[in-house]
Amino acid sequence: xxxxxxxxxxxxxxxxxxxxxxxxxxxxxxxxxxxxxxxxxxxxxxxxxxxxxxxxxxxxxxxxxxxxxxxxxxxxxxxxxxxxxxxxxxxxxxxxxxxxxxxxxxxxxxxxxxxxxxxxxxxxxxxxxxxxxxxxxxxxxxxxxxxxxxxxxxxxxxxxxxxxxxxxxxxxxxxxxxxxxxxxxxxxxxxxxxxxxxxxxxxxxxxxxxxxxxxxxxxxxxxxxxxxxxxxxxxxxxxxxxxxxxxxxxxxxxxxxxxxxxxxxxxxx
Numbered sequence: 001x002x003x004x005x006x007x008x009x010x011x012x013x014x015x016x017x018x019x020x021x022x023x024x025x026x027x028x029x030x031x032x033x034x035x036x037x038x039x040x041x042x043x044x045x046x047x048x049x050x051x052x053x054x055x056x057x058x059x060x061x062x063x064x065x066x067x068x069x070x071x072x073x074x075x076x077x078x079x080x081x082x083x084x085x086x087x088x089x090x091x092x093x094x095x096x097x098x099x100x101x102x103x104x105x106x107x108x109x110x111x112x113x114x115x116x117x118x119x120x121x122x123x124x125x126x127x128x129x130x131x132x133x134x135x136x137x138x139x140x141x142x143x144x145x146x147x148x149x150x151x152x153x154x155x156x157x158x159x160x161x162x163x164x165x166x167x168x169x170x171x172x173x174x175x176x177x178x179x180x181x182x183x184x185x186x187x188x189x190x191x192x193x194x195x196x197x198x199x200x201x202x203x204x205x206x207x208x209x210x211x212x213x214x215x216x217x218x219x220x221x222x223x224x225x226x227x228x229x230x231x232x233x234x235x236x237x238x239x240x241x242x243x244x245x246x247x248x249x250x251x252x253x254x255x256x257x258x259x260x261x262x263x264x265x266x267x268x269x
Contacts, residue, residue, distance in 0.1 A: 001212045003267045006032065007042040007067065007200050007226055009218040010053065011183070013236055014041070014259050021056055028260035029057050032267060038207065039263075042067040042196050044152070044182045044222055046110060047080055049133025069110065070178070070190050070222055071199035072151040084202055086194035088150045092177075096153050096189055097142050099173065103155075103165045108137065109145065110152045116140045125156035125185050152190050159184035182222040197225030217251065217262055218243065234262045 008014050014025060029039050039059060041050055047068050054060050054077055064077035074084035088096075093109060097118060100107035106123025108115045114136040117126055122137065130137040140148075155162065162185060173179065178190045196216075204214050215232035216223070219239035227233035227246055235247035236258050244250060249266055252258035 001210070003037065003215045003232060004209050004213040005038045005040060005200070005204055005207065005215070006263065006267060007040045007196070007214070007216040007230070008259055009216075009220070009223050010041060010043045010045065010050070012219040012238060012254055013217055013223075014254070015053075016255055021053070022257045022260070024257035024260040026057065028257075028263040028268075029059070032263050033058070035268060037263075037267060038063075038065065040065050040067060040200075040203065041077075042071075042200065042216070042218075042226060044068075044070040044186075044188055045133045046112060046135055046151075047073070047075060048135045052134075065203055067196060067199045067203070069151040070180075070182070070188055070194065071196040071225070072190050072194040073112075074199050074203055083206070084199060086151070086191045088153065088189075088191055090146050090148075092191075093145055093148075093150055093153065094142060096173075096177075099169065100155055103168055105155045105157050105162065105165050107153060107155050109148065109150045110135070110154065111148050111150055114138055116145060116148060118142050118145075123156050126154075129154065129156065129186070151194075152188060154189070155187040156185055162187060178225075180222040180224070182220055188222055195225035196223060197227075197229030200226050201229055215262070215267065217259055219254070232266065234266070 060077050062078050066077045072086050108117040108126045116138050178195050182188050212231045214230040216226040216230045217234040219236040233247050234249045235243045237253040251262040
């Protein structure tokens with residue numbers, strides 16, 4: 001059955017290590033779109049961190065979609081209108097913020113309008129994320145967060161520190177939330193009802209497609225849900241070894257235009 005929807009992660013997948021789109025990837029995306037294939041950027045970033053990429057790839061026409069916040073939002077790429085929105089409650093925020101303080105790990109909460117941290121000394125990876133996704137960062141006390149519509153929370157620290165702290169997170173948190181690493185220094189926490197896989201499943205149904213007509217391409221653990229959801233999971237050569245175990249296909253690395261190779265080899269062949 002022909003693939004009609006391709007969900008593509010950004011960092012480490014579609015983008016090179018220099019965060020660039022290669023000409024080969026650009027041309028493959030355009031050819032897929034001309035062939036009637038929906039190419040859907042599927043990322044942990046907010047829409048602010050994706051907009052320039054969508055424009056560069058010409059994926060902002062009516063009928064184009066984008067999945068942001070690790071599946072927390074499915075949005076119309078032309079209008080940024082929410083199609084699906086899953087958020088964390090204020091009580092969720094308080095519980096996770098208290099845990100972060102107990103673990104002594106910098107944390108920030110993301111909304112559609114920006115990033116918020118209760119850390120007076122803002123963590124360097126929070127600042128890095130703010131610059132990466134073009135999202136402003138604000139200091140707010142926990143009490144001031146009561147009206148915020150939080151889509152995702154991130155704990156951020158040096159990789160070796162974060163790995164040790166993850167071991168100390170109570171199992172109840174893993175039962176209640178989706179918790180996964182999107183980079184060595186990022187631990188992302190979203191509602192249990194929100195992940196990339198569920199977002200793709202919803203979008204496929206919305207478009208009248210079966211999962212046999214879907215493909216996902218990723219490289220990190222936060223891509224697992226979408227790779228397990230679709231019937232054509234593709235993992236980058238630079239992806240984790242654990243993810244490669246569930247891949248139907250292994251494509252070239254992000255430095256070698258692996259997304260273009262996957263589209264041409266298994267979608268447009």
